Amino acid sequence: MAKLSVRQLTKAYVERGRRLPVLNAVSFEAHAGEFVAVIGPSGCGKSTLFEIVCGLLAADAGTVEVDGEQVMGRPGWVAYMPQDDLLFPWRRLIDNVIVPLEIKGMRKEAARARALEWLPVFGLAGFEEAYPSQLSGGMRKRAALLRTFLTERDIVALDEPFGALDAHTRRKMHSWLADVHARLGRTILLITHDVEEALVLADRVIVLSRRPARVVFELAVDLPRPRDVLSPAFAAFKGALLERLADGKEGIASPVPDGVGPPWAVRLPATEGGGKR
C-alpha cells in the first residue's frame, strides 16, 4: 500500500465571483521512503496541491490518503516546508527550529537539546543564538528545513526549498538533502522548477501541465546514488525530460509499476555503466 495516495484532486479558487480552476484531477502516489519530485510551470498549482496534501486546504473533489486513512482537510500528517522560509523574526534560530516540538508539548529545554544535536548536520552549528535576520538566505532555508524535519512526520513536503539560492549553495544542499533522505528514510515530496534538481534527488518525477494542473507524465529515475550530473546516463534522463517538457506532448503509453499514475506515464530504462562516481 502506498504511504501517500492522492486521487483525482480537483480545485478551483473562487474570488469575487470568478472561478479559477487550479487542479484538474491530479493523482499520484508516494511509497514509504520514496523521494518524489513535482515539476510544473510557474503558477500551475503546485503550492495549492501541497497545501491540500498537508491538510491546510480542502479540495473540491478527490481524496488524500495517508496509510489508507482519509486525511483531507486535516493538518498534522505531513511536515510542510512552505515556499517562503517563514522563520519567526522574534525567535532565535534554535527557538525557531523547535517550534514543532513545542507544539507537541515538549518542554523548551528538552526540545532545544534535541535540536542542538541536529545543528551540525544542517550546517548551522554555532548559529543557534542568531536571529533570522542575521542569517544568510541559504542558512534560513536550512533552518526552515531543520524545522520541517523536527516536525517528525513520515511524510515531508518541501515547496521549492532551494529556490533563490546560488548554484553552488544549491548543489551543496542537494547532496546534503540526499544524505538526510538516505539516513532518515522519510517519504519526501519536493516541488522544484529545476529539472536537474529533480533528477539529482528524486526516485520519481511527476510533471504537471499548465494551470489547471494535471499530471502530464511520470518519470522513474533509475539512476544509482549518489547521482552524477556529469554521467551520460544522467544527461540522457535530463535530455528526455527537457524534451518532453518542451514539446508538451503527453507521454507514451508505458505502464508504471503497480499501475500508479496515468496510463501514459513514461519510464526510461537506466543506461548501463552510467551514474558511477
Place this chain on the structure above:
Amino acid sequence: MAVWRAARERFPVVAFSIALLAAWEAAVRLLDVPKYLLPAPSGILNALIASMATLVAVHTPVTLAEAGVGLLMALAAGVVTGGAVHAFPLARRTVYPLLVVSQTVPVMVLAPLLVIWFGYGALPKLLLVAIACYFPIAVAVVDGLDSADAGMLKLLRSMGARPWQQFIMVKVPAALSSLFTGLRVAASYAVMAAVVAEWMGAEAGLGTFIVRSAHSFRTEHVFAGIVLVSLYSVGLFVVVDAVRRRALPWEIYLREDTWHRQDSQHRAPVEYPSQGGSWE
C-alpha cells in the same frame, strides 16, 4: 568612541538651541520686554531653581502618578478591547469603527464633563489620561494582531498547532511591535492630559502650579512649569522606548542594514564560528 560619535552627531542641534536661547535672552534685555509678558531664559532658570523644592517634592509626584497610572489603565483596557475586537467578528463590526473614529475626537474637551461627574479628586484626572491614551493603544493592538503573517499561521496549523498556540506563538509577538508604537503615541499624550485635567482644579500637580502662577502673572514660573512638563513628557517617551528595546530585542537586527551603514560596531552580535559546522 560611540559616545564621541553621538556627541558629534548631536552637536548641530545643541549649538542651534543655545543660539536660540542666547538670541531670546538678548532680545528681552535689549528691548526691555516686561517680564510678565516674556521672561528671559535666565529668569526662567532662576524661577526654576527657586521653586525646585516644591516642584519636585509636591507637584511632580502628583502629575507623574496621574500620567503613569492613567497610561497603565489605558494599556490594560486597550489590550483587552483590542484583543476582543480581533477575536470576535461582532465586536469588530460594532466597536472597531467607533474606536477608529473616536481617535479624531480631541478628548481634552471631556475634562469639564469629568469634573461634573467625578469632582476634583484623582479619579477624573486618571480617567482623562486613560481616555486620551486608550485609543491609540487599542487601535495598535487590533492592527498588530491583524497583521500576523497568514503564512506563519498556516505553517503552525500544518504542524497541528491549536488556535491558542497560534495566538501565543505568532499573533502576540506580531502585535508587540505595533503595541509599542501605539504606546509611544499614548505616552506623549499622558503628561499633557494630566496637566489639562489639573487645570480644572486640583490640590497639587504641575498643571495646578502653572495656572496658579499664571493667575498671579508670575510668568517665569509658568515657563518653569512648562519646562518640567516637557521634560517629563520626553522622559516617558524615552522610558517606553527603553522598555521596547528590552522587550523586543530582535528588532534592532531587523534594521541591521541601516545600522551597518551608520556604525559597524552594532554588527556581529553573536560569535560566529569560522566554519558552518560539518557543512563543508
